[in-house]
Amino acid sequence: MLQVKNLTKIYDGGVKALNNVTFDAPKGQFLAVIGLSGSGKSTLLRCINRLIDPTEGQILWNGEDITAANPEEMRRIRRKIGMVFQHFNLVHRSKVLTNVLAGRLGYVNPAWSLLNRFPKEDMAKALQQLERVGIADKANQRADELSGGQQQRVGIARALMQDPEIILADEPVASLDPVLAHSIMKHLEEINKKDGVTVLCSLHFLDLVHRYADRVIALNEGKLVFEGLPSEIDDKKFKDIYGRDAERVG
Amino acid sequence: MKEPNKNEKKSSPWKSLGTGLAVLAGLIVYAYGFQITKIDLEQLRSERRQESLVRVTRALAQPDIFEYEQVAEAFTAPVYVTCPADGGIVEAPDTSGPYVTVTPSCAEPGEMVTVEGFKFVPNSSGPVRFVPGSDPTNVVELGNDTATTDADGSFAVAIKLPKRPSDEVQFIRVTMRRNVGTPQFTQTARDTWNKIIETVFLALLATTLGTILAIPLSFIAARNLMKSVRSPLTSISLSLLGWPLGIAVGYLLVSWVGTLSAPFAENIPVNVLFVVLTPILASLGLRWALPEEETSKPNKTTQILRLIVLFITVLVAFYGLFQLAHLAINVGLLGIAGLGSLAFLGNFLFQLGDIIAITTPVLGGLATGSALSSFLGRTGQRASERLAPSAIRLLNILFATLAGATLFGLFGWLVEWLYQIGQSVYVLWGPLIVGGLLGLVIALITKPKDTLSTGMVIYYVTRTILNGLRSVEALVMAIVFVIAVGIGPFAGVMALGLHTIVSLAKLYSEQVESIQPGPLEAIQATGANRLQTIIYAVIPQIVPPYISYTMYRWDINVRMSTIIGFVGGGGIGFLLQQNINLLNYRAASAQMLAIAIVVASMDYISSMLREKYV
Numbered sequence: 024m025l026q027v028k029n030l031t032k033i034y035d036g037g038v039k040a041l042n043n044v045t046f047d048a049p050k051g052q053f054l055a056v057i058g059l060s061g062s063g064k065s066t067l068l069r070c071i072n073r074l075i076d077p078t079e080g081q082i083l084w085n086g087e088d089i090t091a092a093n094p095e096e097m098r099r100i101r102r103k104i105g106m107v108f109q110h111f112n113l114v115h116r117s118k119v120l121t122n123v124l125a126g127r128l129g130y131v132n133p134a135w136s137l138l139n140r141f142p143k144e145d146m147a148k149a150l151q152q153l154e155r156v157g158i159a160d161k162a163n164q165r166a167d168e169l170s171g172g173q174q175q176r177v178g179i180a181r182a183l184m185q186d187p188e189i190i191l192a193d194e195p196v197a198s199l200d201p202v203l204a205h206s207i208m209k210h211l212e213e214i215n216k217k218d219g220v221t222v223l224c225s226l227h228f229l230d231l232v233h234r235y236a237d238r239v240i241a242l243n244e245g246k247l248v249f250e251g252l253p254s255e256i257d258d259k260k261f262k263d264i265y266g267r268d269a270e271r272v273g
Numbered sequence: 274m275k276e277p278n279k280n281e282k283k284s285s286p287w288k289s290l291g292t293g294l295a296v297l298a299g300l301i302v303y304a305y306g307f308q309i310t311k312i313d314l315e316q317l318r319s320e321r322r323q324e325s326l327v328r329v330t331r332a333l334a335q336p337d338i339f340e341y342e343q344v345a346e347a348f349t350a351p352v353y354v355t356c357p358a359d360g361g362i363v364e365a366p367d368t369s370g371p372y373v374t375v376t377p378s379c380a381e382p383g384e385m386v387t388v389e390g391f392k393f394v395p396n397s398s399g400p401v402r403f404v405p406g407s408d409p410t411n412v413v414e415l416g417n418d419t420a421t422t423d424a425d426g427s428f429a430v431a432i433k434l435p436k437r438p439s440d441e442v443q444f445i446r447v448t449m450r451r452n453v454g455t456p457q458f459t460q461t462a463r464d465t466w467n468k469i470i471e472t473v474f475l476a477l478l479a480t481t482l483g484t485i486l487a488i489p490l491s492f493i494a495a496r497n498l499m500k501s502v503r504s505p506l507t508s509i510s511l512s513l514l515g516w517p518l519g520i521a522v523g524y525l526l527v528s529w530v531g532t533l534s535a536p537f538a539e540n541i542p543v544n545v546l547f548v549v550l551t552p553i554l555a556s557l558g559l560r561w562a563l564p565e566e567e568t569s570k571p572n573k574t575t576q577i578l579r580l581i582v583l584f585i586t587v588l589v590a591f592y593g594l595f596q597l598a599h600l601a602i603n604v605g606l607l608g609i610a611g612l613g614s615l616a617f618l619g620n621f622l623f624q625l626g627d628i629i630a631i632t633t634p635v636l637g638g639l640a641t642g643s644a645l646s647s648f649l650g651r652t653g654q655r656a657s658e659r660l661a662p663s664a665i666r667l668l669n670i671l672f673a674t675l676a677g678a679t680l681f682g683l684f685g686w687l688v689e690w691l692y693q694i695g696q697s698v699y700v701l702w703g704p705l706i707v708g709g710l711l712g713l714v715i716a717l718i719t720k721p722k723d724t725l726s727t728g729m730v731i732y733y734v735t736r737t738i739l740n741g742l743r744s745v746e747a748l749v750m751a752i753v754f755v756i757a758v759g760i761g762p763f764a765g766v767m768a769l770g771l772h773t774i775v776s777l778a779k780l781y782s783e784q785v786e787s788i789q790p791g792p793l794e795a796i797q798a799t800g801a802n803r804l805q806t807i808i809y810a811v812i813p814q815i816v817p818p819y820i821s822y823t824m825y826r827w828d829i830n831v832r833m834s835t836i837i838g839f840v841g842g843g844g845i846g847f848l849l850q851q852n853i854n855l856l857n858y859r860a861a862s863a864q865m866l867a868i869a870i871v872v873a874s875m876d877y878i879s880s881m882l883r884e885k886y887v
């Protein structure tokens with residue numbers, strides 16, 4: 024269970040990217056985050072695993088306050104929070120397998136991992152995850168030799184290596200074409216439904232929200248403007264979220 | 274109607290005047306520059322200058338590289354001084370080989386005769402002498418003439434007969450030098466070869482040393498990696514205290530381990546035994562003390578036991594290092610004695626062993642320093658998290674004062690050591706009190722729960738030192754090192770190495786600053802710690818620019834190493850400068866040629882490699 028309470032983030036330049044945001048993500052839910060670009064979706068997701076330090080508010084993770092965790096505790100918390108990025112964020116010059124194994128860095132002993140040594144079980148597990156997302160044959164290629172869709176699968180495999188309890192997906196399909204988008208979303212859906220992993224996914228297109236999300240929260244200029252079921256987004260709500268001039272296409 | 278454009282430049286007399294003045298100022302600057310740099314084309318036109326220029330240029334065009342072995346062959350022709358009664362008829366010479374004739378074959382003392390030679394080696398020369406007496410092999414010679422053969426191998430010289438009248442036949446001897454066999458390298462060429470090898474290796478060592486040390490420096494000189502490093506004041510103070518304490522303790526401890534290994538220093542089998550055994554023991558210890566993966570936290574006893582095992586393991590590893598040093602020294606000595614022309618391999622081993630033996634305690638000190646500092650830092654971190662603000666404030670005051678005093682005290686000690694001031698007010702109590710007060714003030718103005726940006730402090734300090742050192746020319750550094758370690762290539766390696774470290778660290782760190790932040794973020798998000806993030810997200814991204822900068826530096830180092838000898842830093846520059854000073858331009862020319870060849874070929878090789886790998 025993830026609870027976000029009165030979360031506010033003000034960047035150094037003075038931009039208020041999040042403004043008093045409060046919501047819960049129950050265990051096992053597929054929660055979509057929508058909003059215009061610049062509305063604070065990425066900031067919200069990055070606050071949850073403290074890639075960004077929030078200015079005010081609390082984030083409770085199974086009752087533990089993430090915002091108060093020290094670096095060592097953070098390492099322990101982060102390894103249970105997988106993250107998938109819009110631009111995949113793979114290390115281009117490393118092998119696919121190394122990229123996937125990197126998901127174990129929070130678990131392995133730092134001293135050994137510095138020598139690029141991972142336990143045998145982790146190696147087997149990495150291949151298994153690649154199998155699961157359907158690109159086991161690419162394990163020994165360089166990450167930048169893969170297409171966008173394949174790179175995102177590596178990103179998902181890396182997150183799966185963490186044995187995550189929650190996956191934060193920051194517009195995971197925004198850089199992919201619609202067909203690929205669905206195949207990636209289906210992987211996330213399967214992880215959510217089969218493994219019971221909570222998914223917090225920011226999305227651009229409403230049709231994807233309708234198709235995959237259990238619940239939706241919407242941000243507008245850092246404020247939470249909607250919280251409810253996808254089906255509850257009517258024309259009025261739509262205009263609240265996306266602004267007066269927006270046209271519904273999806 | 275067209276609106277007047279406000280941005281359009283209006284011409285005004287003031288503007289023209291300004292331009293005129295600027296041109297005038299430029300002229301004055303350049304005129305002054307000519308005077309300062311003593312530009313004087315008259316110098317070029319002066320007769321004397323041109324003559325020496327021609328002489329030097331010709332010498333430079335004939336580098337002293339090859340020489341022939343030369344043989345001197347003497348040819349004689351009979352001559353009568355004062356013509357005898359029979360008119361001085363002489364035998365006709367043997368014309369099958371080179372031969373010499375004298376015409377006329379008799380003359381009065383002081384008269385001129387013509388000595389001609391035929392069938393000699395073209396363009397050779399040699400002395401023409403008068404040999405008194407009836408023996409053509411007589412060692413006494415008179416006169417001072419030289420014969421030089423033309424393109425056909427013939428010559429003709431007019432010589433004046435000496436006042437040695439005799440009834441007997443006397444001789445004219447022409448001694449001609451002739452090249453035999455294949456061309457050989459001159460001594461200059463051999464010296465040049467030795468020195469050019471030294472030069473290349475000087476560049477190689479400096480580049481290697483510089484690269485290895487510049488890499489870690491480049492990380493702490495990169496803003497994007499250091500910016501997020503923040504810690505509470507207690508933690509900073511404790512880790513600051515940890516460094517000197519750890520270095521001292523570690524140095525003493527490892528030196529003590531060194532004395533333990535001394536009794537077996539001379540015994541090669543024992544050396545080998547330990548060199549084989551200690552890595553095995555160490556890796557077993559490491560494997561046990563640092564399990565590859567742990568899902569749950571171990572209990573206290575295991576943790577303490579692990580720490581003890583780790584400690585012993587590290588001591589064992591250092592013992593092994595000392596034994597390795599002894600082994601290298603012993604085997605090296607054997608090699609020097611027994612390998613003949615490969616003795617340099619033995620010497621290399623010996624030096625390597627020596628380096629290990631000297632650096633191991635230093636390494637131990639640094640390792641212990643960093644371990645203690647990070648341990649204390651973490652303890653401070655934990656204390657700051659758990660304790661109440663008032664308690665933290667107390668700790669802050671205590672440790673910050675202590676750390677400030679220690680830091681300044683050490684600085685005072687350094688000043689004392691350097692300048693021998695000898696007044697404890699300035700070098701002991703003064704710094705201690707000032708440092709302590711500074712720490713106290715910082716502790717008082719920081720809020721107990723605040724963290725300070727340690728990373729940026731380290732960043733700025735490193736940057737400042739790098740920039741400062743980088744502005745010192747490698748040649749100047751070489752002068753300093755020549756004073757410190759004596760004339761020779763070692764000083765050159767140190768100077769070039771240091772310059773390489775600082776300039777590469779700067780270039781490298783700029784590369785680190787320009788990596789993509791995405792992968793960095795992704796690796797951090799997995800729960801990786803700082804070091805893991807560097808290894809998995811930073812290093813893969815910076816490999817290509819690092820390689821290309823290292824090669825670029827290699828080019829520079831090859832160039833620099835050719836001239837670092839000018840100030841005594843070893844390499845070919847030393848020879849070159851010597852020969853120029855001795856006006857030995859043919860030798861200097863050989864060295865310049867060697868430099869040109871080496872620089873050009875290294876340039877070619879590195880550009881080829883760069884194309885291939887970057």
Ligand SMILES: Nc1ncnc2c1ncn2[C@@H]1O[C@H](COP(=O)(O)OP(=O)(O)O)[C@@H](O)[C@H]1O
Binds near residue numbers: 035038058060066
């Ligand atoms: N590192 C940063 N520094 C300052 N402002 C930022 C930073 N990152 C994002 N912002 C600002 O915060 C707001 C929210 O950004 P973001 O969370 O990226 O929105 P979204 O992901 O919904 O497009 C934007 O106005 C953006 O300009």
Ligand SMILES: [Mg+2]
Binds near residue numbers: 064
């Ligand atoms: Mg975004």
